[in-house]
Amino acid sequence: MEAKKNTIEPITKTRLHEEIAERLKDAIIAGDIRPGQRLPTERELADSFKVNRSTVREALKKLEGLELIEIRHGSGVFARDYLESASLELVKGLLLADGGINAGVLEELMELRSLIVPRISQLAARNRSDSDLAALDRVVFHSDEMDMAEKDWRVHNLIARASGNLLFVIVLNAFTDLAGDSGKLYFANEKNRRASERFHRDIYEAIKKRQPERARKIMEEVLEYAAKATLEAASGGSKKRARKKE
Amino acid sequence: MEAKKNTIEPITKTRLHEEIAERLKDAIIAGDIRPGQRLPTERELADSFKVNRSTVREALKKLEGLELIEIRHGSGVFARDYLESASLELVKGLLLADGGINAGVLEELMELRSLIVPRISQLAARNRSDSDLAALDRVVFHSDEMDMAEKDWRVHNLIARASGNLLFVIVLNAFTDLAGDSGKLYFANEKNRRASERFHRDIYEAIKKRQPERARKIMEEVLEYAAKATLEAASGGSKKRARKKE
DNA sequence: TATATTATATTGGTCCGGCCACCCGATGAG
DNA sequence: CTCATCGGGTGGCCGGACCAATATAATATA
Numbered sequence A, B: 001m002e003a004k005k006n007t008i009e010p011i012t013k014t015r016l017h018e019e020i021a022e023r024l025k026d027a028i029i030a031g032d033i034r035p036g037q038r039l040p041t042e043r044e045l046a047d048s049f050k051v052n053r054s055t056v057r058e059a060l061k062k063l064e065g066l067e068l069i070e071i072r073h074g075s076g077v078f079a080r081d082y083l084e085s086a087s088l089e090l091v092k093g094l095l096l097a098d099g100g101i102n103a104g105v106l107e108e109l110m111e112l113r114s115l116i117v118p119r120i121s122q123l124a125a126r127n128r129s130d131s132d133l134a135a136l137d138r139v140v141f142h143s144d145e146m147d148m149a150e151k152d153w154r155v156h157n158l159i160a161r162a163s164g165n166l167l168f169v170i171v172l173n174a175f176t177d178l179a180g181d182s183g184k185l186y187f188a189n190e191k192n193r194r195a196s197e198r199f200h201r202d203i204y205e206a207i208k209k210r211q212p213e214r215a216r217k218i219m220e221e222v223l224e225y226a227a228k229a230t231l232e233a234a235s236g237g238s239k240k241r242a243r244k245k246e
Numbered sequence C: 001t002a003t004a005t006t007a008t009a010t011t012g013g014t015c016c017g018g019c020c021a022c023c024c025g026a027t028g029a030g
Numbered sequence D: 001c002t003c004a005t006c007g008g009g010t011g012g013c014c015g016g017a018c019c020a021a022t023a024t025a026a027t028a029t030a
Helices: A016-029 A042-049 A053-065 A089-096 A103-127 A130-141 A148-163 A166-187 A190-208 A212-237 B016-029 B042-049 B053-065 B089-096 B103-127 B130-141 B148-163 B166-187 B190-208 B212-237
Strands: A069-072 A076-079 B069-072 B076-079
Touching: A016 A053, A016 A089, A042 A053, A053 A069, A053 B053, A089 A103, A089 A166, A089 B166, A103 A148, A103 A166, A103 A190, A103 A212, A103 B103, A103 B166, A130 A148, A130 A190, A148 A166, A148 A190, A166 A190, A166 A212, A166 B089, A166 B103, A190 A212, B016 B053, B016 B089, B042 B053, B053 B069, B089 B103, B089 B166, B103 B148, B103 B166, B103 B190, B103 B212, B130 B148, B130 B190, B148 B166, B148 B190, B166 B190, B166 B212, B190 B212
Parallel strands: none
Antiparallel strands: A069 A076, B069 B076
8 A cells, every 4th residue: 555645745725715724624623722712813813824814704604614613703713512513524524633534433434324324225125216216227237437436326325315315315425425535445446346336236126126124134234344344444554644734 | 763573583694694695595495596506696696685795705605615505716606416415404404494394304303313312322321431421410410400402412412422432422413403493392391301301310320320222222212202292293383484584 | 899881902794896716608720 | 620719707815994793991980
């Protein structure tokens, strides 16, 4: 794993306010700014980042959306306790804190996933419509050029939609989104790609034939396999890659 | 002060950019602006809302954080398909779409919850530290003045923290956050408040004695009860209250 | 002295007007 | 017809100004 990968240092975000939001987020998640503590003034931030105050404000608005900070007119900007907030997007930060992928959080993610996804699969087999099936068919059997990560995402997304539970769709997206980097690792392996391919066909069959239990079972197995493979890949491959941001 | 605003409603958000973000969000969730479709220009929005462009930009930044829109430099602002995004906050919008609480989504939320929370409870009983227990004790037995909704939230939050799974804490917060309004309904009922009180004591015992299975069971039962009561309250009590936003 | 009241400073909210960077479609050259 | 060029439109960033909410210090009052 001594590939050139690590030499591609993060390009400074083209959009300044994103870069700023990123840095502040890191500072808060890393604990440099503790919950309840006040951040520097907008004007101070603008000054120290050497940008305009408007730019800082845009960054702060984004962080406010993540429930990572609280902006109080007349008082200042305060860091919130992310353990009392409700923003899954934050987890992405946690997952990547201290540089590299945090194996602990990744494992937690896997467990959470294993609680939900089999149920989604089960419901999909029960509730799927014909058009759901058709869409799934298209992706599974007629999207050869699509790369595997994309394909896999689409399969899961379609299954979730077929389940008839909108909430599940969004939660599932959150998982995929979070697992992002480690997903790449997973699909880098030829064997894993083959496994996914077979999985797609199997789950398609189960859903087509409306076999909820079988669909659930298949999903459970694939998750178990994927979890194992992913954790291996994550712990073996990406060890403490220092994340220099500039 | 001669014109008294008739209804209880609007109290236009004190912060303009929030009001704007809110309206655009509603428009997208309601389907007035379809996925992929382009929104008006920043300048146009500013003009039609009669505000400055900076204000519009701040609102847009927040929506971008919610993954509800995509801002492309040089091209414009586009609505995203929220079924392909990963933001749980959006669900709040779905839950309240068309005015009133959407019973379907609420039910989905309950199901999702029932998949996860018992597991959290189980893990908490297994992994809890002494300080976790102490914190739980304080809330359960020495917070009489605290209102029940707050207390219940704290109990759940502490249990989740005790589970040792940070992800679970955040997901749980998301649930509570989403269920917000319906939770109010639930705790408005004296009988339900009593039920919660007993539940708090029971779950405390199970966690204290490190009885994972019992903890899980208790949680399953309380969820089932709460789901039933909540759905009843939601369908019976809050009928199609029109949500006028101005 | 202790407390209420009033000024004043601090800080976020909004506005103005301008310039730059990027994207895309129209235009014109080959 | 293909391709390079060049606009015009759009978001990104700037700096400076003023308003609104809040916090703090100074002052008046009991």
